[in-house]
Amino acid sequence: MxxxxxxxxxxxxxxxxxxxxxxxxxxxxxxxxxxxxxxxxxxxxxxxxxxxxxxxxxxxxxxxxxxxxxxxxxxxxxxxxxxxxxxxxxxxxxxxxxxxxxxxxxxxxxxxxxxxxxxxxxxxxxxxxxxxxxxxxxxxxxxxxxxxxxxxxxxxxxxxxWQAEYEKQNPPLSKEEVKDILKTRDPEALHKIVFFHLDQIDDIKWFFSEVETFMNSIQDENMLVTAGWAISTILTLNDVVVKQNDDIFQRARRFAEQLNQSKIEEMHEIAFNISLWLEFDLEEQ
CATH class of the missing domain: 3.40.1580 (SMI1/KNR4-like)
Structure with missing residues (x-):
């Protein structure tokens, strides 16, 4: 070829x-x-x-x-x-x-x-x-x-x-900025949490906990989906590190399996995306 x-x-x-x-x-x-x-x-x-x-x-x-x-x-x-x-x-x-x-x-x-x-x-x-x-x-x-x-x-x-312009428009967020977005529950700002600045596996664990807690506290379908995609993005962009850490890997797997049981169709897409990049199988729906 x-x-x-x-x-x-x-x-x-x-x-x-x-x-x-x-x-x-x-x-x-x-x-x-x-x-x-x-x-x-x-x-x-x-x-x-x-x-x-x-x-x-x-x-x-x-x-x-x-x-x-x-x-x-x-x-x-x-x-x-x-x-x-x-x-x-x-x-x-x-x-x-x-x-x-x-x-x-x-x-x-x-x-x-x-x-x-x-x-x-x-x-x-x-x-x-x-x-x-x-x-x-x-x-x-x-x-x-x-x-x-x-x-x-x-x-x-x-x-x-192009990359410089992209980073200028989407600067990395601190933990405090992510907390503020989750606290205010502003749907227009929620998608920005994917720009959280990660240095180590503990940052992934922290982000996962904060967003999961947020998701458990809301009913709005659009915000749930946005938050779910944010976790998916963080996990899949850091899939090598996640797969090397059994604790966060198993947690991600349980999260995907839970989303796969959701009545919200797009949650199944998020679950599939996580399973694809972390290389595990989901139960058939």
């Missing part, structure tokens, strides 16, 4: 490495068989920027007359990964039965499972132009035709500049 990933560019869409067991769990959750070549690429690197940035087409679209943008591939994860497909389909009013592998909200490249559960064709969706057309008969064809369009527009910001 020819080189595919641009390993010199950092991306927020590059997730923790995943193994074959994790891929199998994702396929079961999605209810489809992912293309073998996609799975091989994801075993190399779980999402991120690609060496090339386009795929040719004779169908004019909002991007160009002769190609569409294909500069990244979504990995297997929630939050900018393919496990967000159902949510994004609803959010952007796309057809059901897609697995979104590249896109920015207004244009999407998707594995099209509308008429199959395996060996899907690849479709392109341009919401502004209200178009849905087939790009390739298979994922392998998509990869084979991947090339660099020299006239593709750049956003003018380097990865380092």
């Amino acid at each position: 020819k080189p595919f990933w641009d390993t010199d560019r950092e991306s927020e869409e590059t997730f923790k490495k995943i193994n074959e067991k994790g891929i199998a769990k994702a396929e079961k959750k999605l209810g489809v068989t992912l293309p073998n070549t996609y799975k091989k690429l994801i075993l190399e690197q779980n999402g991120g920027y690609t060496l090339h940035n386009a795929f040719p087409t004779d169908q004019p679209n909002g991007w160009a007359e002769d190609h569409v943008s294909f500069d990244h591939l979504r990995g297997i994860a929630k939050g900018e990964g393919i496990m967000d497909s159902d949510y994004l389909i609803e959010e952007w009013e796309l057809p059901e039965g897609l697995v979104l592998i590249c896109g920015d909200g207004h244009t999407w490249i998707a594995l099209d499972y509308r008429d199959t559960k395996e060996h899907p064709p690849v479709h392109y969706f341009d919401l502004e132009y209200e178009t849905d057309f087939k790009l390739a008969d298979s994922f392998d064809e998509l990869i084979a035709g991947h090339y660099t369009a020299e006239d593709s527009e750049e956003d003018g910001m380097s990865d380092e500049e």
